[in-house]
Amino acid sequence: MNLSLLKKLLHGGIVPLVALVLWQLLSAGGLINPQILPSPLAVLHKWIAYLAPAEAYTPQLGSYARWLVSGELLHDTYSSISRVLGGFLIGAALALPLGLLMGANQTVYKLFNPLLQVLRPIPPIAYIPLSILWFGLGNPPALFLISIGSFFPILMNTIAGVRQVDGIYIRAARNLGASQMTMFRRVILPAATPYILTGARIAMGTAFIVVIVAEMIAVNDGLGFRILEAREYMWSDKIIAGMLTIGMCGLAIDMAMSALNNHLLSWHRGLEH
Amino acid sequence: MTGIHIEAVNKVFTGAGGDVVALKDINLTIGSGEFVCLLGPSGCGKSTLLNAIAGFSHPTSGRILAGTTPVSKPGPERGMVFQEYALFPWMSIEQNIAFGLEIAGRPAAAIRERVDVLLNMLGLHDFRARFPKDLSGGMRQRVAIARVLALDSPIMLMDEPFGALDALTRRNLQDELLKIWKQFGTTIVFVTHSIEESIYLADRTIVMTYRPGTIKRDVRIALPRPRDPSAPEFNRLKRELGELVMEEQQRHHQAEMAATTAD
Numbered sequence: 001m002n003l004s005l006l007k008k009l010l011h012g013g014i015v016p017l018v019a020l021v022l023w024q025l026l027s028a029g030g031l032i033n034p035q036i037l038p039s040p041l042a043v044l045h046k047w048i049a050y051l052a053p054a055e056a057y058t059p060q061l062g063s064y065a066r067w068l069v070s071g072e073l074l075h076d077t078y079s080s081i082s083r084v085l086g087g088f089l090i091g092a093a094l095a096l097p098l099g100l101l102m103g104a105n106q107t108v109y110k111l112f113n114p115l116l117q118v119l120r121p122i123p124p125i126a127y128i129p130l131s132i133l134w135f136g137l138g139n140p141p142a143l144f145l146i147s148i149g150s151f152f153p154i155l156m157n158t159i160a161g162v163r164q165v166d167g168i169y170i171r172a173a174r175n176l177g178a179s180q181m182t183m184f185r186r187v188i189l190p191a192a193t194p195y196i197l198t199g200a201r202i203a204m205g206t207a208f209i210v211v212i213v214a215e216m217i218a219v220n221d222g223l224g225f226r227i228l229e230a231r232e233y234m235w236s237d238k239i240i241a242g243m244l245t246i247g248m249c250g251l252a253i254d255m256a257m258s259a260l261n262n263h264l265l266s267w268h269r270g271l272e273h
Numbered sequence: 274m275t276g277i278h279i280e281a282v283n284k285v286f287t288g289a290g291g292d293v294v295a296l297k298d299i300n301l302t303i304g305s306g307e308f309v310c311l312l313g314p315s316g317c318g319k320s321t322l323l324n325a326i327a328g329f330s331h332p333t334s335g336r337i338l339a340g341t342t343p344v345s346k347p348g349p350e351r352g353m354v355f356q357e358y359a360l361f362p363w364m365s366i367e368q369n370i371a372f373g374l375e376i377a378g379r380p381a382a383a384i385r386e387r388v389d390v391l392l393n394m395l396g397l398h399d400f401r402a403r404f405p406k407d408l409s410g411g412m413r414q415r416v417a418i419a420r421v422l423a424l425d426s427p428i429m430l431m432d433e434p435f436g437a438l439d440a441l442t443r444r445n446l447q448d449e450l451l452k453i454w455k456q457f458g459t460t461i462v463f464v465t466h467s468i469e470e471s472i473y474l475a476d477r478t479i480v481m482t483y484r485p486g487t488i489k490r491d492v493r494i495a496l497p498r499p500r501d502p503s504a505p506e507f508n509r510l511k512r513e514l515g516e517l518v519m520e521e522q523q524r525h526h527q528a529e530m531a532a533t534t535a536d
Binding site for chain 2: 168169171172173174175176177178179182186187190191193266267268
């Protein structure tokens, strides 16, 4: 391993390491009730148990690979992430066309803007009672809440993105004889992409917050459900193990968004203007 | 090939601070294949006139013909090269050059062939897959020129295209432009505020007055090409045009001073 990477790891790892050691010492010394704050080793232990399949492997359970991923943690993670993606896609599918239209057309903007400005400050969480009334329990209210959380960031950024398109690109495209449709598809849309992707990234973050809340209230699986369930049994180690998993999923999603961003915007990096 | 006829063109901008007469009674005929420079200080309406020829704005009165067709909107038969390059940053160099051909609905094979020819002609071959941000200003302007040449525009409109380039790159591109002009027989209208550039390039230099923009003098540059900027005749023209432009620059300056004191 090269030396500078080692140095970097050491540099970034030292504070978490000290925190972990202190935490372990406090818990092991019996200073803190393990039901309030379990030791990091206990959390790790629980996390592994949570990850592992519930029963030992027997051929009746089907293929080995399926058994291997049958643990509760993977199931919950899968449920939460598929809800995030589903809700996000619904929100984006509504926000993107509306945002493009509102950004490009002043009449459409004036028609929709007043209503949207009233709805926008309402936190997605405030829709919970209504969503249960409308959709009952289960996935539909969760998807509804997540799509609302994703909708506004993408909408606002798309409108801004279309409006900030530099007039010089429009003039150049008109000069080349571009039709309205070509202008929109090949000039306005790509020029607005950096803004739209920023909106998508914010939306993803909101979706991730909303999914946890929605699972605590409306459904009975997923990471949000699981940590609330663990509280009823006073399993603080499982609560913390679940929270750490939520953190890791959030980080993974954000890294994926960032990679997508860099891929789509390779033309944009370091652009003057 | 196509000439340009500008007939009794006036352009008035109406604003909160009153009307500004940007162009007043412009009559000008540019022959097919002619290289004409519009020269003057800022505020003399040279870019306004170019934009009107391009079809980006409409004269308040009078009309402009490209060949025999009245200009009503922008179009690829009057290709424009902008000072800010105006390349599409999300398209590769190749895609930028091909874009106009795609709009025109040419078949893919023909587009590829045409783009190849232009990339080679302008020394851009090694950059075909790169993006505009990777290129220097001079290289970007080559791409912008190639984008217009791709469409075989009979008229090329250039709005201070080399204004942002360093002196060496500038001379280099000027020579290249002259070569292209000769080869394609394009009619070129070239806006500049550099007296030397206009003498180096143009068949005719139109000196414009500061507000309202009118034609102050129509000077034929009859020097043989390639032109030598150190030749006595070149310098005589430079002095002559310099005096004309300087008078307008003075008026521009005085108008600005007056506006400042009025505030």
